[in-house]
Amino acid sequence: MEARVHASFETFAEPAAEVFGADPVRHTGALSAVASARSRRQAEAMVSVHDGDRLHGAFIGDRGWPAMVSGLPVDAAQLVADALVDAGAKLPGASGPEPQVEAFGQAWTGNIGVTPEYGFRQRVYELGTLVDPTGVRGEFRQADADDTEVLLRWRAEFLAEAVTYVPPEQNPAQALAHQLTGGSVFGLWCVDGEPVSMAFARVPEAGMTRIGFVYTPPDQRGHGYAAGVTAGISRRAQQAGIKHVALFADDANPVSNRIYQRLGFEYVLSYLEVKFTGEPLRH
Structure with a gap:
């Protein structure tokens, strides 16, 4: 070889x-x-x-x-x-x-x-048949440049809380702008017009997008908002014709694993x- x-x-x-x-x-x-x-x-x-x-x-x-x-x-x-x-x-x-x-x-x-x-x-999970969560107050919408402030804040909080190793970023705002203009999509779950949770779908590669940055601030947790925004961003990906919708879940977090499985995500490998x-x- x-x-x-x-x-x-x-x-x-x-x-x-x-x-x-x-x-x-x-x-x-x-x-x-x-x-x-x-x-x-x-x-x-x-x-x-x-x-x-x-x-x-x-x-x-x-x-x-x-x-x-x-x-x-x-x-x-x-x-x-x-x-x-x-x-x-x-x-x-x-x-x-x-x-x-x-x-x-x-x-x-x-x-x-x-x-x-x-x-x-x-x-690693892949979406099978999407099952919308029930009883979750609010609605999904796609984020845009006007949401930059909240996206930057929640993006930093997510990285600090959920990612074990994060290389230092010289310019987080520039990184976010690149994601927003490069074909990736951020989605928000909103209640009475105010964002309460976010999720991110990467620009597709080989017919696959990966959902990430699923984050709800601590004071908004327990209401199903993460399930709502994950379902919303996943549905958008499917409607765009993306064949494979994947995501990572922390093996040690039983709550997030249950949420994703209820939405129709199926375990693939670890x-x-x-x-x-x-x-x-x-x-």
Whole structure:
């Protein structure tokens, strides 16, 4: 087998589309990283794995987020870790299905002498038949530029509360504006015209969008608003013709998992995250 480290997105785009596009729900995290890399024409780590003339796998790490290893076969983990060390790559962690994460985590940390810290688990769901929640007061609407202030505030609160590792953002307002103008959609659940909950649907990749940033401020929780906004943004995605609607749920949060299942989301697989902590002995 051969691991090819790509210096430009142009050479990585074709193998990435072939590997990740073959199963967009399994590779939802990798496809988000690909979208980010495409917009900037680069990423920190892009690797394709080849077995003779056959494409065997793909790996991407971007912008300080955990590297996405869902497309990296277990038998290629050491090969890719070796190639990335030789290329001088710096990785804060990895995320994906458990076998791939454990294989790459062991290979990478063994190479550079840091400690793998396994922990955060998420469930990946895909929407089947959408079931609207009942008895939830309010209505759904799509957010726009006039909602920037509340979206920025809730986006920051969501990241602080629900995401285990967040790379520092130099300009959150610019990041939000890019999301709003780049084909992604924020939705709001409103009561008497006032927003009480939000959700986000990423720009589609390979016929898949992922719902995220599902957030209700603490003083508004317990009224079903998160279910309402998730159903609203999911319905909008389906009406737009998007085939696969996916989302992540914290494995340790039984409330959110129950909500998503009641809305018609079906469990697909689990993701494990590993952080690479400590000072590398070599790089």
